[in-house]
Amino acid sequence: MNIHEYQAKEIFRKHGIPIPPGEIAITAEEAESIAMSYGGTVVVKAQVHAGGRGKAGGVKLAKTPEEAKKVARDILKLKIKDLPVQKVLVTPAADIATEAYAGIIVDRASKKAVFMVSPAGGIDIEEVAAKTPDKILRHAVDPRYGLQGFEAMQLGFFLYKDVKQARAAAKILQQLYAAFVASGASLAEINPLVTTPTGEVIALDAKMVVDDNELDRLPEIAALRDESSEERSEVAAREANLTFIKLDGNVGCVVNGAGLAMATMDLVKYYGGEPANFLDIGGSSNPEKVVNALRIITSDPNVKAILFNIFGGITRTDDVANGIVTAIKENPLKVPLVIRLTGTNEEIALKILTENGLSAMTDMDEAVKKAVALATGSKVA
Amino acid sequence: MSIFVDKNTRLLVQGITGRDGSFHAKQMIEYGTQVVGGVTPGKGGQKFEEKVPIFNTVAEAVKQTGANATVIYVPPMFAADAMMEAADARIPFIVCITEGVPVLDMTRVYLYVREKGSRLLGPNCPGLISPGESKVGIIPGRICTPGPIGLVSRSGTLTYEVVYQMTRAKMGQTTCVGIGGDPINGTNFIDCLEAFEKDAKTTAVVMIGEIGGTDEQDAAKFVKEKMTKPVVGFIAGQTAPPGRRMGHAGAIISGSAGTAAEKMQAFEENGVGVAKRPIDVVDLLKRAMR
Numbered sequence: 135m136n137i138h139e140y141q142a143k144e145i146f147r148k149h150g151i152p153i154p155p156g157e158i159a160i161t162a163e164e165a166e167s168i169a170m171s172y173g174g175t176v177v178v179k180a181q182v183h184a185g186g187r188g189k190a191g192g193v194k195l196a197k198t199p200e201e202a203k204k205v206a207r208d209i210l211k212l213k214i215k216d217l218p219v220q221k222v223l224v225t226p227a228a229d230i231a232t233e234a235y236a237g238i239i240v241d242r243a244s245k246k247a248v249f250m251v252s253p254a255g256g257i258d259i260e261e262v263a264a265k266t267p268d269k270i271l272r273h274a275v276d277p278r279y280g281l282q283g284f285e286a287m288q289l290g291f292f293l294y295k296d297v298k299q300a301r302a303a304a305k306i307l308q309q310l311y312a313a314f315v316a317s318g319a320s321l322a323e324i325n326p327l328v329t330t331p332t333g334e335v336i337a338l339d340a341k342m343v344v345d346d347n348e349l350d351r352l353p354e355i356a357a358l359r360d361e362s363s364e365e366r367s368e369v370a371a372r373e374a375n376l377t378f379i380k381l382d383g384n385v386g387c388v389v390n391g392a393g394l395a396m397a398t399m400d401l402v403k404y405y406g407g408e409p410a411n412f413l414d415i416g417g418s419s420n421p422e423k424v425v426n427a428l429r430i431i432t433s434d435p436n437v438k439a440i441l442f443n444i445f446g447g448i449t450r451t452d453d454v455a456n457g458i459v460t461a462i463k464e465n466p467l468k469v470p471l472v473i474r475l476t477g478t479n480e481e482i483a484l485k486i487l488t489e490n491g492l493s494a495m496t497d498m499d500e501a502v503k504k505a506v507a508l509a510t511g512s513k514v515a
Numbered sequence: 516m517s518i519f520v521d522k523n524t525r526l527l528v529q530g531i532t533g534r535d536g537s538f539h540a541k542q543m544i545e546y547g548t549q550v551v552g553g554v555t556p557g558k559g560g561q562k563f564e565e566k567v568p569i570f571n572t573v574a575e576a577v578k579q580t581g582a583n584a585t586v587i588y589v590p591p592m593f594a595a596d597a598m599m600e601a602a603d604a605r606i607p608f609i610v611c612i613t614e615g616v617p618v619l620d621m622t623r624v625y626l627y628v629r630e631k632g633s634r635l636l637g638p639n640c641p642g643l644i645s646p647g648e649s650k651v652g653i654i655p656g657r658i659c660t661p662g663p664i665g666l667v668s669r670s671g672t673l674t675y676e677v678v679y680q681m682t683r684a685k686m687g688q689t690t691c692v693g694i695g696g697d698p699i700n701g702t703n704f705i706d707c708l709e710a711f712e713k714d715a716k717t718t719a720v721v722m723i724g725e726i727g728g729t730d731e732q733d734a735a736k737f738v739k740e741k742m743t744k745p746v747v748g749f750i751a752g753q754t755a756p757p758g759r760r761m762g763h764a765g766a767i768i769s770g771s772a773g774t775a776a777e778k779m780q781a782f783e784e785n786g787v788g789v790a791k792r793p794i795d796v797v798d799l800l801k802r803a804m805r
Contacts, residue, residue: 240618242698242728245625277622320618320698347617351592381756392696393670393725396751397793403754404792412755416614445672445679447641447653448535448612477655477675498676499794 135344136183137358140223142322142340149313151306151324152336156225165206168224169199175227178205183363184215192219195227220362228338233326234293235259236307238275240320240345246274247314249281249307251289255326281311294329302335303327317355318348367430374426376415383408384438384509386431386469388424390415390449398443398502405499407506410437415449424457425464432467439470441505443498446477455483459490470508474501516716517645517690518665518707519608519636520584524649527576527585527606528553529597531563535612536588539653540567543586546656548649551580573597573604584608586642586651591615594638598624602631609701610651611637621699628701635701641671641693654678654691662687664800665711667704668723669696669730673751677723677793684797689717696725704734712742719745719804721796722787726752727773732781739785745803747788749796750775 143153155172158181159165169176180192187193192214196202202224212219233256241248252270254262263270271292275281286307290300306327314322323341330336349356361369371378377392381399385407389395392414399409411431415423431437444454454475462471473494475483487494495501526543530536531553540563544550552570553563559571570576573585585601587594587610594613601609609628616638628635636643642652646659653671658679664686668674674693681688692707694700704722711717720742724731731750738746753775782789788799 240622240698242730245699246622247619276626277619278626315619318617318619345618347591347615348619351617379756389672391670391672393668393673393723393751394676396725396753396755397670397673397676397749399755400751400753401792409754445675447655447672447675448539449672476679477658499792 135346135349135359137342137344138181138183138221138360139179139340140181140221141358142342143337145313145317145342146310146324146337146340149309149316151309151313152334153340154225154228154336154338156223159206159222159224160210160220162203162207162210165222165224166199166203169196169202172224172226176202176224177227178202178209179223179225180209180212180214180219181221181223182214182217182219184217187214190214217363228328228336229331230326230338231329231331233328234303235262235325236293236303236310236327237321237323237325238310238314241274244274246277247311249273249275249289249311251293251307253293255328259325275311280315281308283308293327294335296333299329299333299335306335306337317342318345318352319343320345367433371413371426371430374423374430376413376423376427376430378430379412380434381409381411382436383410384436385505386410386434386437386440387443388413388415388427388431388440389443390445390454394443394445398441398498401499401502402441402506405503405506407509410434415454421453421457421460424454425461428458428461429465432465432469437469439472439505439509440467441501442471442473442475443501444475444477446475446479446483449477450479451475451477451483452479452486455486458492459486462490472501472505472508474498516714517648518710518714518717519634519643519690519692520645520649520651522549522648524584524608524651525549525551525580525582526649526651527551527573527580527582528588529573529585529601530588531555531567531569532558533588537563539588539612542656543650546650548651551582552576573600573606577604577606582606584651585610587611587613587638589613591617595620595624598635598638599627602628602633602635605631605633607633609633609635610640610642611635611701612640612642612652613637614639616697618698621697625699625701636692637695637697637700639697640695640700641674643690643692645690646688652693654693658682659691660687663689663716663718665689665707665714665717665720666691666723667707667711667720668693669704669725670723670751673723673725673793677721677749677796680794680797681721681800686797686800689714698728704730705737708734708737708742708746712744717744719747719800721800722746722748724748724750724778726750726755726775726778729773731778735781735785735787738787745788746786747790747796747799747803748782749790749793750778750782
């Protein structure tokens with residue numbers, strides 16, 4: 135789950151990381167009055183779940199409250215990577231002497247949380263990694279001990295020659311690690327971590343991605359979710375416990391398992407169609423999930439045919455069959471349906487389907503070909 | 516022959532009284548797996564299906580049954596503890612089916628299990644099956660048939676798909692292993708390839724990967740450098756839009772690292788046959804084994 139910059143900053147502040155004040159505005163007038171209360175130059179920053187906000191015009195300096203109002207109005211009209219900006223963060227502009235990067239991410243290769251720090255901050259860290267890898271220092275954290283003081287100091291000295299600044303950075307890194315663990319994050323980032331002309335080290339930006347698997351035990355973090363900034367069908371799917379990603383094609387896909395779902399989409403494309411979505415109903419699927427899946431898919435007007443591809447393992451295919459039957463009784467389909475179903479309790483599933491006037495195929499390639507043909511209006515090959 | 520499990524495997528089921536645990540314990544018993552005990556705290560002393568003894572703790576279960584493997588079906592928030600409990604009881608082979616285990620839990624579990632000297636498969640995996648010998652996990656037994664081919668996969672249901680197509684083409688399997696799609700898992704492609712290379716019965720290997728990470732690329736290099744047996748592969752997610760998550764935490768494309776195209780190229784460059792569709796695995800195998 136993504137959270138906004140202002141939310142991440144609030145978490146970082148709670149862990150002691152020095153961060154300039156800031157307030158959220160949802161109108162240009164609010165931005166103006168916040169700017170007035172701070173006096174002096176402010177930065178107005180779009181709060182959206184997208185990188186590259188600066189390049190998209192979502193981060194602007196304003197010297198006066200009037201200017202803050204004007205830039206806030208512009209930013210609140212923006213769409214950044216298709217996401218409408220609904221909130222801006224207004225924060226006093228800081229005087230910057232140097233810009234560094236500090237981040238922590240769960241690394242697949244070392245199977246640990248890994249710190250990355252670089253004195254070359256402020257820009258895309260992936261670019262730094264590609265062009266000047268010697269400007270990045272990595273440190274894998276042993277989860278049993280956390281980030282020790284001396285380890286934090288090694289990272290601090292990589293960022294700053296001055297011992298006071300190195301110490302300040304080390305403290306921030308330990309606080310960042312604490313925030314990362316306490317929030318169940320898979321990524322936490324400060325970019326830029328700056329020094330001011332008077333030598334202070336402060337965090338000017340904050341980014342955090344939370345591991346979805348943590349949300350059940352961290353209700354206060356789960357409450358930070360901003361559904362207004364997410365695709366509506368994806369929100370509905372999540373509430374129904376489904377993994378759904380909307381795409382632009384016309385073959386609606388309902389599949390169990392992420393790998394098979396991706397392979398099904400690949401096959402739709404292979405046979406000349408375009409998938410309308412990625413939808414994984416997951417394991418242990420009860421009939422209710424299937425009902426919800428069909429509701430979400432049929433709400434997309436682009437969908438011209440629906441393809442079920444179910445290979446039962448932990449998923450019982452009779453559950454899926456019951457779900458299909460219930461869903462169709464509630465809401466008769468306006469587009470053709472192709473069902474491919476095999477595996478656990480397959481005989482019971484087939485019986486349920488035939489008793490209700492439906493049929494199922496057992497071959498994945500044949501089912502995909504048929505769904506593509508129905509969606510595109512061509513003859514079945 | 517087979518890898519990791521065979522007819523001598525004596526299995527515990529952690530979470531044997533839960534919805535999924537009880538259902539699949541029955542299926543494993545029906546398949547012929549020696550299920551020697553179950554663990555559910557508070558239900559010690561009872562029997563599952565009137566024959567399998569249930570214990571309160573893994574330690575007690577191991578002591579009473581001499582189990583040498585365990586399979587975990589407990590809810591995600593308890594899975595880390597269950598894996599560590601099994602490792603602490605010195606069970607050499609631990610399979611965790613549970614989906615949704617927090618990744619920070621896994622950073623601790625991974626180290627703990629290694630230090631105790633156990634092998635962990637999963638979490639978020641379908642388990643494994645050595646057809647005709649033992650099934651541990653949730654792979655449907657009847658889609659498999661004994662034979663000379665080893666299979667290792669990051670996916671669950673996509674594994675079934677490929678195995679099903681192989682079985683229909685009369686290409687049997689030594690062992691089918693699902694390593695799971697989570698960012699941190701106990702056993703990776705290379706561990707399985709190494710085991711298949713050593714297994715006398717296995718003559719060729721199928722590797723099913725998906726987008727995200729670099730495990731498939733590393734495995735491809737391993738094939739070229741260390742393996743004498745032919746390996747063919749399939750990568751799911753060829754049409755996945757960049758930057759979007761497709762369910763598995765592991766299936767994140769970040770920048771250029773981990774796209775299907777990149778992985779398929781790594782396969783090609785290292786002599787791993789690349790299947791465009793799951794069904795193509797069968798033809799590639801036939802060609803490779805000629």
